[in-house]
Amino acid sequence: MLRSLRSGGALALLAAAAWPALATPPAFAAPPARALPQAAPAVTPAGAPSFPRLLVYGGDLTIVEQIAPVVLTAGRNTVRLDFVRGNADVASLEVVPLDRPGEVKVAALFRRDDLGNATFVELDAAKPGPERLRLRYAARGLAAGVAYAATFDAAKGTLDLVQELEISNGSGESFAQADVRAVFGVVRTVPSTAVLHGRAPDPDPNAPAGLPTPPLAQDLAEHTVVPFGSPLALPDGVTVRRRALERRDLPTTLEWRWDAGAWGGRVWRVAKVANGPGSALGGVTGVTLQPGSLFLVEREAGATERFVRGGSFGPLVPGQELELDLGPTPELSVERTVIDLQRGDLVFGDYNKALVSYSETESVKLVLDNRAAVPRTLTVTERVSTASFELTASSAPANRKDQVTLEWKVELPAATKVELTYTVKKTNLHP
């Protein structure tokens, strides 16, 4: 990546000096360091940050932003930038004069095949003097991620939530100090070789119109920026993790659910935490939580912590309730039995007397066992194998959530078994 512009010695910035304007690109007969005059001593104007800023996106993309102070002479100046280490994409380099935008203009960025990643910035300055250049380029090898650790306290009925931001530097370049921000969301990018006149491969005659960009999950996605905090040292081959958010004792609402297709047919608990304005999690406006990995444990009575599950977390937007599956509980169980099935309403074709359709009447018994010493409300979800059915009998009021899903909310007294039975008639079935 770009070597330090202030470090002296083997400077990446090899020259910032007058270079006679050439009608044609300069022919480098000798190594550039000797061919070009030595740069004047660089001066960092007041207020310039002394460390680069890294914007780390998903998909192995990092935008590096650096300030390079140079001293220019009047007329054409050439600044040589060497990206000697790291995975910088020099084709994405953007140079912007900061101090005198009206007087200093970037005339061209010049590169040569035999000089690798070296880039010559040709600047036209109306007057001599110091100038800060903002360099921005893309790099690969840095990755950022979010990890959540959630601790559910069963006795208190609260949740502790910790969000940690992690950045990993595998770019090949070390940053002594860097201001790091992670960007979450899908950002559209187009490779620099998307259109390369004269060298582009023959277009596919069947390809759709437009630029041959890679497929994208989302073109216009909102994204959020999470700062890493105070500038950090980020050497190559190092992963750093910092705590970005910490909420203790969040009030939690518990629900008990059962679905034959989830958690191996066992009853599981769901913890819900409000994230609206004024809530303990959301604060004044509600909090946005980026998607990340989850580490969920339950704090037990004996001060031990039981690992519940890993998995993924979020995203969560302000106003959206945080919902976490806490895993199965042995306190409640459901025993499901299909107690009867009968066929009827056979319809035969008028012409060939073949069987055209029929109906099935299915009766199901669910024994809901609450072994806890306190009452519970259990949400039971059942799925019917066809959308053309009607609920002909049910021992408790049912809610048809969608075409094939029925839902009951059943009150279970303490240490009691409750029987839930229902019958559905599936019509217009075909053999």
Next chain:
Amino acid sequence: MSPLLRRSHPLLACVAAALFGALAPAALAQAPVRPDGDGFVEVVVPTAPQSVTLRLTSDQPANVATTRTVALTQGRNRLRFDWSRERLDEGSLRFEVAPANATASVVQREKIHRRGGMVYFDVEAASDGPATLTTRYLLGGIGWRVAYTGMLDAAGATLALVGTVEVTNRSGQDLADARIVFDGGELPALSLAQGERREVELFRVEGVPLQRRYRFDPARYGATPAIEIEVENRVGTPLSRPFLPAGRIRLLAPQADGQPGLIGEDVLPATPLNAAAKLYVGHARDLVVERTVVAQGNENERRDRWNKVVAYDQRTKLAFKLRNGGNTPATLLLVERPGAPFEVVGASHAANKSALDTVEVEVVLPPGGTVDASLEWLRRNLW
């Protein structure tokens, strides 16, 4: 070691060297609090923790909590942990620091990949002093299983049940006086080096009531009646455990000579409090069932234009001859699975349609007696 000591008392020198070797790691681990060029002091955290708790679950790695005491200096401290030997999930690492008489905060955590299993925690301490560090992480390689042994009394009415737990350590970490907590039990202090396994008794209870049943279910148990034993884990009974983890159970019963003999094994399912576990331990010797399909035929056939059967009903009639060669009455449950849909149209004894494709008939067999039973069902609208 002094050369004088080495020359004059070689045995004492050996003992001293051994003692130094044993104590050195702990002493050295705490000692070097050296200033670093990067503006922090590095504290090498002792390898052996002061307390270890492992929370084991049935299908997840062990959740480990360890505590250590280290000396912090005011300002930035870098705590270095070496977990290069352990099968540790670094993504699960959590870290807390509690100084004895000041405040401290964890600034960040760092992993330097070229240094292998080293993990660094940067702690900002308000003042010098000792602090308690708690680290929590998931550790692979800790295996555990529960086994039960049940001894029936002479009458076969109650059970003496012993539960044991076996813990295996292949985590790469030596455990010293570790507290092991798992669903349904706890071991307060277990020492287990890497590569070792230890079996410990969990509980021993006498007089657990049990129910014995006989099931004739050809589709599940074959052509002879199976023995089903039900054990209840209920409050108010001798077996009143918060949770019985799943595990192999071996049932023994006194033989004619008074010595215990194996009557069968099964897997006891995970059984919470106030639930029952059913065990299938073998087949009855004294009960004989002769099952005969007396009749099976199609009726009510409906045909299409080309005289091909497109729907029909099927009637099946079974006859059973049941013998009890024992000297005690026995209740035998006949289980048949006609398939769905079906309806019972006749039975010599009360028939119960227990599921959409299953019917059960309960028959009481007197000692040394023979009973005839029959069952008839009709399956409508087949094709």
